[in-house]
Amino acid sequence: MSKELAGALCLVLVIEGLVLFAAPRGWQATMREAVNMSPRTLRVFGALAIGIGLVALQLVH
Numbered sequence: 001m002s003k004e005l006a007g008a009l010c011l012v013l014v015i016e017g018l019v020l021f022a023a024p025r026g027w028q029a030t031m032r033e034a035v036n037m038s039p040r041t042l043r044v045f046g047a048l049a050i051g052i053g054l055v056a057l058q059l060v061h
Helices: 003-022 024-036 039-060
Strands: none
Touching: 003 024
């Protein structure tokens, strides 16, 4: 695994941890809403997140 990929995965953990630390009730509410969404809707949100992330990565690099 490259250093860049390892660093990126570490940053994901930091960001996820910050969300849980700063707003645990908001995270819980979001997860309750996610449980009620259809798998198709969740896939669309996931695909959008991937697309936005890839575009942002291209802009940064």
